[in-house]
Amino acid sequence: MSPNLSYVLVVGVLVAAGVTLLLERSLTRVLMGVILLGNGANLLLLTGGRSGGAPIVGTTAEQDMADPLPQAMVLTAIVITLGMTAFLLALAYRSWHLNGHDEVQDDVEDRRIVELADRDKGPGTADVEAGDDDPASDPAEEQVAATGAPGGRA
Amino acid sequence: MTWLVPLPVVMPLLGAALTLLLAGRPYAQRWVSLTVLTATVAVAGTLLVRSSLHGPLVVEVGGWVAPLGIVLVADQLAALMLVVSAAVTLCVLVYSIGQGMADGNEETPLSVYHPTYLVLTAGVCNAFLSGDLFNLYVGFEILLVASYVLLTLGSTETRIRAGTTYVVVSLLSSLIFLVAIGLVYASTGTLNLAQLVDRLDALPDDLRLVLQAMLLLAFGIKAAVFPLSAWLPDSYPTAPAPVTAVFAGLLTKVGVYAIIRTETLLFPGGRTADLLLVAAALTMVVGILGAVAQSDIKRLLSFTLVSHIGYMLFGVGLTTSLGLSAAIFYVVHHITIQTTLFLAAGLVERRGGSTALDRLGGLARVSPLLAVLFFVPALNLAGIPPFSGFLGKLGLVQAGVADGGPLAWTLVAGGLLTSLLTLYAIARVWNLAFWRAPHPDMPAPGDAARAAGTAGAEQPPDDAPHAVAVLPRLMIAPTAVLVGLGLALTVAAGPLFALSTDAADDLLRRTPYVEAVFPDGAP
Numbered sequence: 001m002s003p004n005l006s007y008v009l010v011v012g013v014l015v016a017a018g019v020t021l022l023l024e025r026s027l028t029r030v031l032m033g034v035i036l037l038g039n040g041a042n043l044l045l046l047t048g049g050r051s052g053g054a055p056i057v058g059t060t061a062e063q064d065m066a067d068p069l070p071q072a073m074v075l076t077a078i079v080i081t082l083g084m085t086a087f088l089l090a091l092a093y094r095s096w097h098l099n100g101h102d103e104v105q106d107d108v109e110d111r112r113i114v115e116l117a118d119r120d121k122g123p124g125t126a127d128v129e130a131g132d133d134d135p136a137s138d139p140a141e142e143q144v145a146a147t148g149a150p151g152g153r154a
Numbered sequence: 155m156t157w158l159v160p161l162p163v164v165m166p167l168l169g170a171a172l173t174l175l176l177a178g179r180p181y182a183q184r185w186v187s188l189t190v191l192t193a194t195v196a197v198a199g200t201l202l203v204r205s206s207l208h209g210p211l212v213v214e215v216g217g218w219v220a221p222l223g224i225v226l227v228a229d230q231l232a233a234l235m236l237v238v239s240a241a242v243t244l245c246v247l248v249y250s251i252g253q254g255m256a257d258g259n260e261e262t263p264l265s266v267y268h269p270t271y272l273v274l275t276a277g278v279c280n281a282f283l284s285g286d287l288f289n290l291y292v293g294f295e296i297l298l299v300a301s302y303v304l305l306t307l308g309s310t311e312t313r314i315r316a317g318t319t320y321v322v323v324s325l326l327s328s329l330i331f332l333v334a335i336g337l338v339y340a341s342t343g344t345l346n347l348a349q350l351v352d353r354l355d356a357l358p359d360d361l362r363l364v365l366q367a368m369l370l371l372a373f374g375i376k377a378a379v380f381p382l383s384a385w386l387p388d389s390y391p392t393a394p395a396p397v398t399a400v401f402a403g404l405l406t407k408v409g410v411y412a413i414i415r416t417e418t419l420l421f422p423g424g425r426t427a428d429l430l431l432v433a434a435a436l437t438m439v440v441g442i443l444g445a446v447a448q449s450d451i452k453r454l455l456s457f458t459l460v461s462h463i464g465y466m467l468f469g470v471g472l473t474t475s476l477g478l479s480a481a482i483f484y485v486v487h488h489i490t491i492q493t494t495l496f497l498a499a500g501l502v503e504r505r506g507g508s509t510a511l512d513r514l515g516g517l518a519r520v521s522p523l524l525a526v527l528f529f530v531p532a533l534n535l536a537g538i539p540p541f542s543g544f545l546g547k548l549g550l551v552q553a554g555v556a557d558g559g560p561l562a563w564t565l566v567a568g569g570l571l572t573s574l575l576t577l578y579a580i581a582r583v584w585n586l587a588f589w590r591a592p593h594p595d596m597p598a599p600g601d602a603a604r605a606a607g608t609a610g611a612e613q614p615p616d617d618a619p620h621a622v623a624v625l626p627r628l629m630i631a632p633t634a635v636l637v638g639l640g641l642a643l644t645v646a647a648g649p650l651f652a653l654s655t656d657a658a659d660d661l662l663r664r665t666p667y668v669e670a671v672f673p674d675g676a677p
Binding site: 022027030034037038041042044045047048049069070073076077080083084087088091094095098099104105109 | 288292295299302303306309311314315317318319321322325326328329332333335336337339340387388
């Protein structure tokens, strides 16, 4: 079986465009990239099977039938891609909700190294996570101290 | 007895549906999840006994005959993985129930947690049992989608940030896997693993290598093998403690399992063996160097997780029975130990209010039990005799020495260095978090009731951890059980090694698997 050249070209274009978008910072563009890549992969799956008439006994002679298996697999893959798209959209929306943008941020380690380089302080002082914890945990501790002190004196 | 085979997939899925219906009734949800996972452990145990006595168990799903329909195959390797992962998920479930009850369910919304957790279990079991490449993909997707939800529980800012990276990287690996599946099907016309054995052998060598490389790439991302591992230490530590624990124990190991399965069954002959060995060495050394540099327990443990994936790849890359059986033993050991350590880290976070090493101190004095629960698995991970970590590494070193090639010797040296550096990293945690003078912020045992009462009532709205003087029993008990399980691996090391050698021999011979799926010969 020789593959259909136009299919292969379309797959190539879809994947190339998908990879380009995937390398963007904005999560919405990443999402577009994932969708294009997913469509490319699905089309590739479909190209892998024999094309022909409807694979129903009685309507098509057996040697002219299309291969139904890739189509079944593509259906599954499409459903999975749909679910993932919904989830990524929710992530992008939540990110926009929290930060006002949906850009994929640097990881903690990178930011910490940058901060260390900026401030040129010793290790541990520029710990991003420890810095985030402070405002949240302090009120709780003050509460403990406040409720605890009178009882202790009495 | 073959009706048992689909149960580890079906029961958690049905349980997930049931817990979803029971949303808002946490008590009922807990009992459903507990029952389902206990039953899964029992079924997995039965499958292990049956498959080691009578050979692989095969089920043709829906009654469709093998190459047409999907098959589920429980051979020794799959059954062993099932038993360990089911036991670990059960313990982590109890732990998370304990945490949820103590927190008043604020941090982990239980109505979503239980169904998702059960779906995750179903996905893991499906991946282990699958005898079909596409079904393996579906298993991966089930567990990944569940893991996306679990990782972003509560959708706080840090979790959304970490979740974004995790989701995009996982999606990419799934796409590579899907493309590989498309290519395999286009070139062979089947996706049934047993049928692929013959059909792939008939392909030209170059094409086979392309398919192998693509599958290896996809599984390598999932297993966090070195150049593809950067996503893991960034995303795992932000999740709630039980979620991180179950991810660390199971998700990467499913990737390792997939590598073992495809490398032995589909692509024997070791054409990528050298590549695997180099990747293994780099994973071990680079991973552990990352761990040494960390100042947060959870991040440090994530790096040791990456690092020790290298040991398993080492065994697989040797492609000998000795190496493979040591790798299988190491997977079993590592699932148990790494999960235990993350659970213990969760307890540390609870007791000390943080997992940052510069904010902890003196835990050994204020909570000796916690110190023991951390110390034993930590030594086990580093490979101190007589723990199972030592036995696993010893098996790998023996296999490396038996191989005798220059690359194998490099790996032996790298493995020993990694073990030493793991000990150093763990000792650093021990010195800073457990042995220094107690940190002033930490509640002393005396104000137990007061601290617990206030913390329960005045919990801050975000997911910032807060120090609690009394650890819930339901969180300590499963951690202790897992520590015990880790110790039991030492006691039962003889039979377990015999079992893993059996499994490795079956994998290398390939015929038991094929004959189980096609008793009358492959079509």
